[in-house]
Amino acid sequence: MPGSDGRDQPVDWTADLALITQAAREAGKVALSHFGQSPEVWWKNEGMSPVSAADYAANRVLEQMLLAARPGYGWLSEETDDDSDRLARETLFVVDPIDGTRAFLAGKKTWCVSVAVVHKGAPVAGVLVAPALEEEFTAVAGGIARRNGVEIVVSTPEPEGRLKIASAQDMVAAIDRALRPRVDRVDHIPSLAYRLALVADGRIDGTLVKPNAHDWDLAAADLILSRAGGALTDLEGRALVYNRVEVTHPVLCAASGSILPILLKNITQLSRS
Incomplete structure (x- = not known):
């Protein structure tokens, strides 16, 4: 668990970033093993949203790895029934095992595993793993954002540019x-x-x-x-x-x-x- 987050001692969330990055990579491997293999599909939200066997398999990996390492954290995932217990937790994992399920099922590579640690309502560690694209984005509170380990920054268009x-x-x-x-x-x-x-x-x-x-x-x-x-x-x-x-x-x-x-x-x- 990270230390106190008092005013004079900012929390260091790098250990949590390492944890969620490892878990997202493992979940990405599981999802990628289903990619292009026509996994079984169900429909939720009154038939509006697809969910596949790959989503559930990746979700299980994340839940097992993350909650075993941080049993005191709450849990919010697209593929897990919501539990109001999370509202009593200052810190929780916020997870989408496959963001872009429709693209995934259509054989498009633009999908990713998304995992964040949220503390007191704000994300403090985050990772996106896009295994089909071989891309990985990470960031931690107080740190820099990276893509595949290299720092990234937003664009700076000209004042009247496109x-x-x-x-x-x-x-x-x-x-x-x-x-x-x-x-x-x-x-x-x-x-x-x-x-x-x-x-x-x-x-x-x-x-x-x-x-x-x-x-x-x-x-x-x-x-x-x-x-x-x-x-x-x-x-x-x-x-x-x-x-x-x-x-x-x-x-x-x-x-x-x-x-x-x-x-x-x-x-x-x-x-x-």
Whole structure:
């Protein structure tokens, strides 16, 4: 367990980062063994969301490894029934064993294992492992963001330069006309966590996120993005709070520090919707 987090002694979460990175790699290996093998599929959320045998297998690996190492932590996973016990825990694991299940089942490589440690409502260690792409993103509170061990930073577009924004067409259409001519829409990226990682390492400049994204879609990528110099906020510019009773979020915006205020100023149509 990390030490006290008093004002004079910041917590060092690097041991937790090492733990979740090891677990995410193992879960990624399990998921990759199912990739392209037509795993059994079920449907949840009234038939709206697929879940596969690979999701459940990766989830078991994560749960066994992480809770054995940190039995005092809470647990929130897309593929585990929610337990209100997590609300009484200051620290918990927030997990998506396969973020981008639809892409996974379609044979597309843009999926990842997402694992975060959340403490007092904020992510303090995060990892995204995308085994089919051979990419790994990590970050820890107070540290730097890395991709495959190398530091990453967000993009720094010219003040009036073009902006690569990854979002659905209807979301981009809601950007005010004054900014829209500068926007180049990037094709759909199925994994939200991976999309946020692309903002973190500067491959895209920002993204707009439709409402109802969950804690497990966001927590790890949120930390990685912030340590790379960007931010993920609601449309009022407020940081996200995790491990609440309600684990979904409203419309969100993610971008580098210089681009985020510009986007927030120019998406008033969304804030009124």
